[in-house]
Amino acid sequence: MTEDTKIDAPATKPISRRNVLKAAMAAGGAAVLGFPNIVKAQGVTSMRWQSTWPAKDIFHEFANDFAKKVNDMTGGDLKIEVLPAGAVVPAFGLLEAVSKGTLDGGHGVLAYHYGKQNALALWGSGPAYGMDANMLLSWHKYGGGKELLNKLYASIGANVVSFPYGPMPTQPLGWYKKPVTKPEDFKGMKFRTVGISIDLFQGMGAAVNALPGGEIVPAMDRGLLDAAEFNNASSDRSLGFADVSKVCMLQSYHQNAEQFEILFNKTKYDGLPEKMKAIIAYAVDAASADMLWKAIDRYSKDYIELQSKDKVRFYKTPDSVLQKQLVVFDQVESKKAGENPLFKEIADSQRAFAARAVKWDLDTNVSRRMAYNHYFAKKG
Numbered sequence: 001m002t003e004d005t006k007i008d009a010p011a012t013k014p015i016s017r018r019n020v021l022k023a024a025m026a027a028g029g030a031a032v033l034g035f036p037n038i039v040k041a042q043g044v045t046s047m048r049w050q051s052t053w054p055a056k057d058i059f060h061e062f063a064n065d066f067a068k069k070v071n072d073m074t075g076g077d078l079k080i081e082v083l084p085a086g087a088v089v090p091a092f093g094l095l096e097a098v099s100k101g102t103l104d105g106g107h108g109v110l111a112y113h114y115g116k117q118n119a120l121a122l123w124g125s126g127p128a129y130g131m132d133a134n135m136l137l138s139w140h141k142y143g144g145g146k147e148l149l150n151k152l153y154a155s156i157g158a159n160v161v162s163f164p165y166g167p168m169p170t171q172p173l174g175w176y177k178k179p180v181t182k183p184e185d186f187k188g189m190k191f192r193t194v195g196i197s198i199d200l201f202q203g204m205g206a207a208v209n210a211l212p213g214g215e216i217v218p219a220m221d222r223g224l225l226d227a228a229e230f231n232n233a234s235s236d237r238s239l240g241f242a243d244v245s246k247v248c249m250l251q252s253y254h255q256n257a258e259q260f261e262i263l264f265n266k267t268k269y270d271g272l273p274e275k276m277k278a279i280i281a282y283a284v285d286a287a288s289a290d291m292l293w294k295a296i297d298r299y300s301k302d303y304i305e306l307q308s309k310d311k312v313r314f315y316k317t318p319d320s321v322l323q324k325q326l327v328v329f330d331q332v333e334s335k336k337a338g339e340n341p342l343f344k345e346i347a348d349s350q351r352a353f354a355a356r357a358v359k360w361d362l363d364t365n366v367s368r369r370m371a372y373n374h375y376f377a378k379k380g
Contacts, residue, residue, distance in 0.1 A: 044076065045078050047079070047081070047105055047268065048081055049103060049104060050084070050103050050106050051083070051084055052085050052091035052108035052109070054084055054085055056239075057213060057214075058235055058298060059231075062166060062260065062291050062294075063107035066284070066287040067082050069286055069287055070283045074279055078280075080105070082107065085214055089102065094106045094108050095112070095113045095263070098160055101267065103265070105263055105264045107261070107262060109124065110123040110124060110164065110261050111194045111196075111258065117152055117156050119336075119340055119342045119346050122346050122347060123136070123140070123259065124168070124195070124257055125194065125255055126197070126200070126253075126333075127256060127325065127326060128354065129354035129358070130358040132361075133169070133257045133259050135257070136167075136350070137167055139350055143349065144349050145346075148345065148349060149164070152346075155342060160263050161264040161265075161270075163261070163280075163284045164262075165287060165291070166259050166291040166292065168231065168255075169232065171229060171231050171232065171254070171256065171258065172229060172231075172236075172250050172251070173251065173254070173317045174229030174230075174248070175220070175229070175247065176226075176248075180315075180317065180318070181318060183204055183320060186205045187204075188205065188206075189205070189227055190209065190225050190226040190227070191225065191227050192219065192228035192230075193254065194210045196332060197229075198210055199335075200325060203331060209224070213231075216239065216241075217239050217243065229252070232295070233299045236248070236302075236306075237306055242310035245312075247312070248313070248314050248315070250314050250316055250317065251317045251322070252325065253322055254325060
């Protein structure tokens, strides 16, 4: 650097934080970007939720998974805390608690609201006209289900916003003292289920008691139930079904298309910024896919563990029982539709969607059984 270009450095003097802030204000605030946003903490929205599941159940984990996605995606501007079933209200009291604002939101299934409006159970309780849970969610999102659900909740004055998500695999017929071999085996049986399945199993001759997940095994242990169904290998294992039964029947039409429900208090939800509502909607979709991927991994592992470590014997439900379920459900549907116009409207909508969606699925997708046998069946 030459003498001509050399710039003498000005004398230095202490610079206070106040002077820096003054300079930043004079420059239009650009310099403030380097400082933490001290106002941000004041804009945090906190929500207290409850699930309908015991803390040890994988379902409660799914609830926390959704909350974490929202918390992360909003950068902490929305913080959802999820408590387990019973922390504030009983599992079956979730809808009322969220509607009244006792809770800001919750995680459960629509079938748990069966006593409030029986048509709510059509979201997953029953054979769904051959649809699986992903198809039922497709109907909800694109086939008119969302609008019908809003109409249902309005009909009972529920101050809630609902997001069905998380397609569940077909649920087992349940846990029994001995294998079920024919429809008549249900006559006089003390059985646990929920939703429209209550009417279905009653129609098959069982004496049904609707209990939340955490109460089932204790009831079986005390002899209050002869048999019960809940949901999947991971939940059933963690809840202790293998301690009270060693026989599980797989495959059923009573809940072959169920999904979870994310529930917000409507007043609280409506007060959120539009950007935050958009994040919630996309978090629902992300959690829906992630839930199923996690379920495939965990359920398959626990299915093996139940057999190898817990010595549970699994049996396929006989076709005669499956066929009887369909016949009885038709009778239940006819009765409910005659009593409840909204039930009929929803059932008709689902049936019309299923007529094309299930045919497309059956005609298009190859059966996996042949490929599985080719790679894994024992060669004679």
